[in-house]
Amino acid sequence: MAVSISTSTIPSLNSGCSNRLAAPSSSSSSLQFPLRVPQVRIGTTGVCSPSRPRVLLVKAAKQTFSSFDDLLANTDKPVLVDFYATWCGPCQFMAPVLSEVSARLKDKIQVVKIDTEKYPSIADKYRIEALPTFIMFKDGEPYDRFEGALTADQLIQRIENSLKVKQ
Amino acid sequence: MTLQAQASSSSFAVGIPSFTSPLGGSRHRLVVRAKVEPSDKSVEIMRKFSEQYARKSGTYFCVDKGVTSVVIKGLADHKDSLGAPLCPCRHYDDKPAEAGQGFWNCPCVPMRERKECHCMLFLTPDNDFAGKEQTISLEEIRESTANM
Numbered sequence: 207m208a209v210s211i212s213t214s215t216i217p218s219l220n221s222g223c224s225n226r227l228a229a230p231s232s233s234s235s236s237l238q239f240p241l242r243v244p245q246v247r248i249g250t251t252g253v254c255s256p257s258r259p260r261v262l263l264v265k266a267a268k269q270t271f272s273s274f275d276d277l278l279a280n281t282d283k284p285v286l287v288d289f290y291a292t293w294c295g296p297c298q299f300m301a302p303v304l305s306e307v308s309a310r311l312k313d314k315i316q317v318v319k320i321d322t323e324k325y326p327s328i329a330d331k332y333r334i335e336a337l338p339t340f341i342m343f344k345d346g347e348p349y350d351r352f353e354g355a356l357t358a359d360q361l362i363q364r365i366e367n368s369l370k371v372k373q
Numbered sequence: 374m375t376l377q378a379q380a381s382s383s384s385f386a387v388g389i390p391s392f393t394s395p396l397g398g399s400r401h402r403l404v405v406r407a408k409v410e411p412s413d414k415s416v417e418i419m420r421k422f423s424e425q426y427a428r429k430s431g432t433y434f435c436v437d438k439g440v441t442s443v444v445i446k447g448l449a450d451h452k453d454s455l456g457a458p459l460c461p462c463r464h465y466d467d468k469p470a471e472a473g474q475g476f477w478n479c480p481c482v483p484m485r486e487r488k489e490c491h492c493m494l495f496l497t498p499d500n501d502f503a504g505k506e507q508t509i510s511l512e513e514i515r516e517s518t519a520n521m
Contacts (some may be wrong), residue, residue, distance in 0.1 A: 293443055294443070295461075295492050298439065313512040335463055353491070
């Protein structure tokens, strides 16, 4: 049966590291860096629509996982990963597109963004070259991959086709 | 165009000084920015280059000038850090090596040979995203990247 993926079904907080990372002015965050276990902060674009109240934006959108693999293992929906870089024009173009797509398909997929300059090893692992590159993961494995900017409708089309084939 | 800042980008690169009082009394407000802005000089150089090269190649800027602005800044940023305007829309194993090698220095080989620019900086007229302009002002660049 369809289970809505709320943040509670995903072990969202790594032990000891909780919401500190979401509160930039908290002094306690400075005491914990550097961490023994590499912390991968991955921003999700869950409900990033600008019309939502800020508290929802932070709560639903940002989760911390101990690794990207951890995130993939603990998400039972398929995951759309956007590999981007700060100064990549088309990547920035996709930011609002992804928010929209994430909202429209919120029961079907989880959207995650990875900054390839912050997490080069993840980008290397999946042999990312051109940016943006999108990879759809199901059960932790990549099963569709495409590059370049698209409109929201095109992206939704692509995702839905992908999901259909996988069934 | 609204560019959404990645809030996560502020979480790793800059540490908050440990003398910040946990009681918040003397907490000073830091602007925590994980990335550095490219120099004005490089931005101006890459802006001029982009205008000239668009004219020369018969290509046009994106309808969304925000895309153009971000790429110009990305090129400027690489020019500052690597000495060459390495394409900002790619992931590299070794950036200095790539900048030295030159294939991906703007204008890159795919652009020079086939007018292929996946950065959406130089768009052939038939491209869905191509606008009608071959100019962009410093003001436009500043405005569209102000909230990054």
